[in-house]
Amino acid sequence: LLALANGDRIKDKQRSRNSFVVDMDKKLAAENLLEELSSYHGAIIRQMKQMVDVYIKLAELETRREDTNKRIQLPREIRCLRQLELVPVVTATVPIDCTCQYNEGSFPYFKGLAESVMVMNGINAPKVVECFGSDGHKYRQLAKSGNDDLRQDAVMEQFFGLVNTFLRNHRDTWKRRLGVRTYKVVPFTPSAGILEWVDGTVPLGDYLIGSTRNGGAHGRYGIGDWSFLKCREHMSNVKDKRIAFQEVCENFRPVLHYFFLERFLQPAYWFEKRLAYTRSVAASSMVGYIVGLGDRHAMNILIDQATAEVVHIDLGVAFEQGLMLKTPERVPFRLTRDIIDGMGVTGVEGVFRRCCEKTLSVMRTNKEALLTIVEVFIHDPLYKWALSPLKALQRQKAWKAQKMNTKGTRMLNVH
Known part of the structure; x- marks a missing residue:
């Protein structure tokens, strides 16, 4: 819901800003649902919004070229967020309870982010950050913002997960342990989000x-x-x-x-x-x-x-x-x-x-x-x-030109 509500939240400096499509109907519907949920789950919605805002700021954090492959200190506004006891670590695997009864301690909640991040090599300079969970584990995550639409990665991972379910339910593929390795992808805006860092x-x-x-x-x-x-x-x-x-x-x-x-x-x-x-x-x-x-x-x-x-x-x-x-x-x-x-x-x-x-x-x-x-x-x-x-038109023109060249070559060969 928060990702849909942030559907138009794209940096003004984004090179491919115009290529991101915003569905305003979905955005308004998500905002209305969040407002309705806030009336009886206000604390949860408030903490989740705080966490999402911090992650977006982290993903869109400006870095210098010389910072690549180095650790940099996070701004205070990102470091100061702590102890969100109602929000799970976004890249942690939380078992689904069909009764929806998640008792205290049934999932690791967000305790905060490390004070520094590693800036990775890449056009959009993604950052590797450690998120501290209430279970004592450090969850490595990749904060990414740029021209790639992480919503696409997220739905592809959902598709892989469905395929894995079918492969596990079939005797021959289960016996061979066939499957596609997946990882968590959590988009917060069309261009910013968090990915699970695949350790090892x-x-x-x-x-x-x-x-x-x-x-x-x-x-x-x-x-x-x-x-x-x-x-x-x-x-x-x-x-x-x-x-x-x-x-x-x-x-x-x-x-x-x-x-x-x-x-x-x-x-x-x-x-x-x-x-x-x-x-x-x-x-x-x-x-x-x-x-x-x-x-x-x-x-x-x-x-x-x-x-x-x-x-x-x-x-x-x-x-x-x-x-x-x-x-x-x-x-x-x-x-x-x-x-x-x-x-x-x-x-x-x-x-x-x-x-x-x-x-x-x-x-x-x-x-x-x-x-x-x-x-x-x-x-x-x-x-x-x-x-x-535009690309379809260019592709069609190229195809027609190729066809005309081929036809002309054949006519020359005939005559």
Whole structure:
């Protein structure tokens, strides 16, 4: 309700301010509901509004470029909020009670935020903050504000959760422990919100490439191979991209299988984690394919260093929006050489293929329920789900121009 009520709360300096669509009817309805609830749950609504306002200020906090990858002190107006005993930690998992009887101590409430945050690398400079819960735990969270609409990430996580429910209820997929790793996404405005920090994970790009100093796994194990920077340079300089790609493949061998050799030293443990990785890739690939999930570069896929499962983040490019990018994404999911290398000698055959089939089978069986959720997404006035009229016109003109060029070439060949 608070997110809907804040539907028009977008920073004036936001570069893509005009791309966020505000449903004023929903905003007014949410405000009326909050006003009605305040009459008999005033303390809860008041504390929740205080917490949301602080999180929005944190997400929109201005930082300098030199603050990247450093800790900065939070302003007093953010640090001073303490002891909201009626508000749970937003990224904590609270078991649902069908009787709605949540007694004291049944959930960790918000005790406050740490005095400093870590500013992460990125266009919008997201901040990693620690939230103190009444249970004594520190909940790491990512405060994000910028051009990405976190409402899209939130509904995608809801979809993943529904798919996981169906996978758990089917014998074959439950036996294989198939599922998509999820995390909490809590939008407070169209452009600001909080995400659960997935502890114990590392982006595939960080493991494979690392920094320019160490070169990651490719630098450690790719003896005699080209460096990542040389591969990028070669791809950009050579006119024939197919030949350039083949040359890069010959001189830049996959190394992801070393991830399991480094971390899981016992043979049985190594086999178990490699199996978990393959199953996780299969399930997430099929679910991502069904919803048209794009932008799956190596920094948007995390791998859990304890379980070897993959976690997909940054879910803003969905429903085949990747086809509308300057360089269209024509692949249904990420299945590059390094991804396959982690599966072992059988590659995509065997475990991966069978798990893909089982996942798709369960989704097909429950297609009515899944389509109901997807239709809600489609008819929701979040304009970014669809192709804008301007982009559609540009796309149509490009398609017509390509068609005319092809037709002209054929006529020249005939004559």
